[in-house]
Amino acid sequence: xxxxxxxxxxxxxxxxxxxxxxxxxxxxxxxxxxxxxxxxxxxxxxxxxxxxxxxxxxxxxxxxxxxxxxxxxxxxxxxxxxxxxxxxxxxxxxxxxxxxxxxxxxxxxxxxxxxxxxxxxxxxxxxxxxxxxxxxxxxxxxxxxxxxxxxxxxxxxxxxxxxxxxxxxxxxxxxxxxxxxxxxxxxxxxxxxxxxxxxxxxxxxxxxxxxxxxxxxxxxxxxxxxxxxxxxxxxxxxxxxxxxxxxxxxxxxxxxxxxx
Amino acid sequence: xxxxxxxxxxxxxxxxxxxxxxxxxxxxxxxxxxxxxxxxxxxxxxxxxxxxxxxxxxxxxxxxxxxxxxxxxxxxxxxxxxxxxxxxxxxxxxxxxxxxxxxxxxxxxxxxxxxxxxxxxxxxxxxxxxxxxxxxxxxxxxxxxxxxxxxxxxxxxxxxxxxxxxxxxxxxxxxxxxxxxxxxxxxxxxxxxxxxxxxxxxxxxxxxxxxxxxxxxxxxxxxxxxxxxxxxxxxxxxxxxxxxxxxxxxxxxxxxxxxxxxxxxxxxxxxxxxxxxxxxxxxxxxxxxxxxxxxxxxxxxxxxxxxxxxxxxxxxxxxxxxxxxxxxxxxxxxxxxxxxxxxxxxxxxxxxxxxxxxxxxxxxxxxxxxxxxxxxxxxxxxxxxxxxxxxxxxxxxxxxxxxxxxxxxxx
Numbered sequence: 263x264x265x266x267x268x269x270x271x272x273x274x275x276x277x278x279x280x281x282x283x284x285x286x287x288x289x290x291x292x293x294x295x296x297x298x299x300x301x302x303x304x305x306x307x308x309x310x311x312x313x314x315x316x317x318x319x320x321x322x323x324x325x326x327x328x329x330x331x332x333x334x335x336x337x338x339x340x341x342x343x344x345x346x347x348x349x350x351x352x353x354x355x356x357x358x359x360x361x362x363x364x365x366x367x368x369x370x371x372x373x374x375x376x377x378x379x380x381x382x383x384x385x386x387x388x389x390x391x392x393x394x395x396x397x398x399x400x401x402x403x404x405x406x407x408x409x410x411x412x413x414x415x416x417x418x419x420x421x422x423x424x425x426x427x428x429x430x431x432x433x434x435x436x437x438x439x440x441x442x443x444x445x446x447x448x449x450x451x452x453x454x455x456x457x458x459x460x461x462x463x464x465x466x467x468x469x470x471x472x473x474x475x476x477x478x479x480x481x482x483x484x485x486x487x488x489x490x491x492x493x494x495x496x497x498x499x500x501x502x503x504x505x506x507x508x509x510x511x512x513x514x515x516x517x518x519x520x521x522x
Numbered sequence: 523x524x525x526x527x528x529x530x531x532x533x534x535x536x537x538x539x540x541x542x543x544x545x546x547x548x549x550x551x552x553x554x555x556x557x558x559x560x561x562x563x564x565x566x567x568x569x570x571x572x573x574x575x576x577x578x579x580x581x582x583x584x585x586x587x588x589x590x591x592x593x594x595x596x597x598x599x600x601x602x603x604x605x606x607x608x609x610x611x612x613x614x615x616x617x618x619x620x621x622x623x624x625x626x627x628x629x630x631x632x633x634x635x636x637x638x639x640x641x642x643x644x645x646x647x648x649x650x651x652x653x654x655x656x657x658x659x660x661x662x663x664x665x666x667x668x669x670x671x672x673x674x675x676x677x678x679x680x681x682x683x684x685x686x687x688x689x690x691x692x693x694x695x696x697x698x699x700x701x702x703x704x705x706x707x708x709x710x711x712x713x714x715x716x717x718x719x720x721x722x723x724x725x726x727x728x729x730x731x732x733x734x735x736x737x738x739x740x741x742x743x744x745x746x747x748x749x750x751x752x753x754x755x756x757x758x759x760x761x762x763x764x765x766x767x768x769x770x771x772x773x774x775x776x777x778x779x780x781x782x783x784x785x786x787x788x789x790x791x792x793x794x795x796x797x798x799x800x801x802x803x804x805x806x807x808x809x810x811x812x813x814x815x816x817x818x819x820x821x822x823x824x825x826x827x828x829x830x831x832x833x834x835x836x837x838x839x840x841x842x843x844x845x846x847x848x849x850x851x852x853x854x855x856x857x858x859x860x861x862x863x864x865x866x867x868x869x870x871x872x873x874x875x876x877x878x879x880x881x882x883x884x885x886x887x888x889x890x891x892x893x894x895x896x897x898x899x900x901x902x903x904x905x906x907x908x909x910x911x912x913x914x915x916x917x918x919x920x921x922x923x924x925x926x927x928x929x930x931x932x933x
Contacts, residue, residue: 309832364829393822410552437715437719
């Protein structure tokens with residue numbers, strides 16, 4: 263059993279929580295997410311040009327880089343997290359350039375050593391998989407791909423090929439943190455994707471409240487929350503952990519009990 | 523990797539959109555289906571005589587092509603004054619600054635808006651640095667009655683006020699972008715964010731030969747009218763090909779447009795000129811000279827970046843060259859050695875700007891002023907019977923305020 267298969271159990275949906283590494287007290291923030299009940303952690307690698315992100319995560323990237331965060335710091339945060347939380351799946355999420363800068367093998371080796379389970383590379387289309395995918399798979403790390411409302415049935419097999427861990431369904435065509443899709447459309451698309459794969463399907467983009475999370479948890483294997491958490495880090499700084507714990511707890515309760 | 527020379531330098535990219543190791547399609551999944559759609563549509567358009575006929579007709583009657591090929595006699599003579607005996611190549615200009623809207627940018631915009639119309643898109647977005655591409659995009663949108671949103675870094679909005687007003691007169695909405703250094707790179711991020719949220723009805727007219735495949739290829743093809751015309755004109759006027767082509771490079775669309783039709787002429791040398799800003803050891807925009815291969819804005823190419831892959835801020839006195847990347851085909855042409863690349867500092871470009879004003883009665887844009895400065899160094903080393911052909915890719919009306927400020931003149 264991998265950490266992913268433990269986190270995505272058949273009888274309840276999983277809560278996937280995102281924050282940006284190096285933004286605020288990362289260790290305390292991550293611990294708060296776990297205490298609140300997060301099942302999977304996505305740790306954002308900051309990048310100067312986060313072109314798929316909305317204002318909340320853009321600002322988090324700039325705060326982190328402004329505080330001097332380096333790739334080495336991101337790896338150290340991941341490694342320390344793995345030591346404190348041996349069982350929670352940890353995913354690095356970010357953009358291709360910082361991941362491949364020292365070569366894909368260097369990256370795969372160092373994140374494997376840090377105990378990372380999966381990687382979401384936002385701007386690495388499946389067509390460019392050779393830049394990173396083979397190195398990740400060689401180290402047993404899951405390349406986690408994104409499917410979107412524009413990913414049709416003809417294209418889905420290409421998106422799924424070589425991916426593992428889970429599939430991240432981006433419920434709106436747009437950037438992070440903006441509007442939310444109608445639940446009917448999410449249900450239809452998740453069902454459509456599940457005809458092509460046995461991987462768990464986690465749904466994100468625009469999920470902010472327990473009510474939204476609960477509705478998605480009824481029709482998907484996981485719910486991803488990012489911008490709403492990142493905004494708390496931006497607003498509360500050093501006081502963010504308590505806020506993150508409370509929001510995560512309310513989201514986790516909604517997600518975990520949605521199908522009861 | 524083999525070091526084998528390719529049989530032709532003109533058959534890139536491959537079917538996956540790669541120029542050697544460069545290029546490609548590094549975009550968010552939301553955009554991928556659209557990018558594949560665009561590729562299919564462009565392939566169909568290339569094979570459609572009606573598309574080419576409409577493109578050619580608009581270039582002739584709306585843009586004013588062919589642009590003249592001009593022998594810059596006084597510029598040549600002035601450089602010969604300080605050249606060694608028997609030295610001082612002839613300098614010729616391809617006058618793309620005489621195009622409608624004042625630069626080469628319109629060639630590409632005509633081609634892309636025809637593609638947008640073919641695809642049934644009803645809304646146009648663009649990024650702009652100096653504002654030339656924004657003006658050209660706003661122009662074709664007005665011509666075809668499509669709404670137009672132009673993203674422009676706030677810094678550029680301030681230093682290119684005349685072009686901002688032009689875009690507004692043409693009916694475009696200009697959105698100032700405040701993230702990052704608020705220049706071209708940040709405008710491109712914001713345009714990509716708009717596009718990803720509006721893929722169903724929106725066409726993104728990218729202004730340079732960069733971005734995800736097929737943009738570098740199609741922008742190059744639309745801009746190749748420059749080199750195709752220049753080759754014919756030069757043969758007709760002089761009965762020979764030029765010895766050296768020179769063009770300025772930000773993203774590199776005017777340079778690739780001039781170079782590409784000559785790439786398989788082995789006796790034609792080529793020089794691409796990047797912006798060295800305050801100097802290569804300080805802030806600059808010369809990604810080939812001072813960068814490393816990486817991934818940004820949909821393609822793999824040379825980028826100004828740090829050891830962690832964070833993108834550096836570029837600097838050039840020319841807003842049109844102020845970008846930390848370069849089109850992927852130039853990255854490939856550098857690695858194959860087919861094209862030579864050099865760089866020119868702000869001050870050298872300013873001197874060349876003034877030199878051309880006084881010797882030829884032509885006020886060039888600051889972008890081609892970089893190419894002129896490189897010629898001022900190179901021509902005196904070449905024989906008198908040799909021919910340099912440079913692309914005068916834009917006129918300088920938009921830059922007079924920047925130049926005045928740099929020269930300490932109050933207007």
